[in-house]
Amino acid sequence: MSKFLIHPSYFPSIATFAVFAQKDIVWEAHDNFQKQTYRNRCYICTDQGKHMLNIPIKHVGGNEGRQKYREVQLDHSANWLKQHWRTLETAYRTSPFFEYYEDDLKPLFETEAQSLFEFNLSTIQVVSDCLGIEFPRTQTSNFEMSPNEFKDVRFLVNAKKPFVEQFPEYTQVFAERHGFLSNLSILDLLFNEGTNAAPYLHNLSLNFLDA
Template sequence: MNILIHPTYFPNIAHFVAMSKTSEVCFEMDDNFLKQTYRNRCYIYGANGKLALNIPVIHSQKNRQKYKDVKIFNEVNWQDNHWKSLLSAYRTSPFFEYYEDDLKPLFTQKTAYILDYNLKCFEVICDCLQLDLNISKTETFVKTPENTRDFRFLVHAKKEIPQQFDNYTQVFIEKHGFLSNLSILDLIFNEGPNALNYLESQTIKST
């Protein structure tokens, strides 16, 4: 089964559940950039509960701007702030040190475009998960694709369909309870090599 999906910033678990059940993933590359989506944000589990990490971007004065043309606003030190947030949230998790060296370069090397940066993050996470996928990329935008499952709806952060996945142990679960569908980072830091088995055992709600 082929799937069509958006590249997002450290995709949430729903994205990877969808991708773990197929070997053919097509990334949407020709859509317009919209605010309040997972294109430039992810959610982790901080000491005070759900915490958003947002990548600042440079918005065009035009009404519409292609996702692939959106630049990151690197004049602020957002990478250092995100890394410090991850350290604070997960340094006591079982597998943070196991993946730390793979992930840290993503927070020290600057990238001009948000889409390029998200694809870099995706490659590193796939290596961490040992998830081998055949990746293709769209060349034109198609509203209703044929012969593929369309998971582009998962990009919405504000009007997303609630996903309830099986519990796994989280660092602050005793303080705030289980938080479902956070960034894939939460899963790999807490579950390590078992993360892929977890993803393959879950199902996604589409309505």
């Protein structure tokens, strides 16, 4: 069975987590960091609609500002951890399963991690534990533009590419106000569906991988 090459991202999208649930994953660990990707952002639903949570990072100069993803450091000069947690609380406090999982998730927002790459892996591991999905641990040892050994699904980290696949609807907190919003962060599915989230991921069509 072929392995799927993918980026660790910040509380990944439902599409990305469906790949984790159904496939054998290898983390891309040697690429360059790129802006406007899910490496440091995710989308949730608040009372105002679709809302982006963005992690500030420390930018470096040098070679056109390029740096390896795994070397990117988090910028804690603004208290984004507290802001992100407060936003999640406000958005999902009335959801069926927020209180059930908050003790698992809150510690992520109480420690100032330094590495974006490692922090993202931590968010994925905690959610994987909540869902009962095995956390992938294998990482690449070098960068390949066109890998032969793996199925390349690194495009899932691209936040600028429109995601046209419409997933089966589930109950969302603000659906009456904004309609169903597809492929938000895995947190939206977790807080709204709880123990039903894992079967949802396992049963989700992965046709988008061939788009």
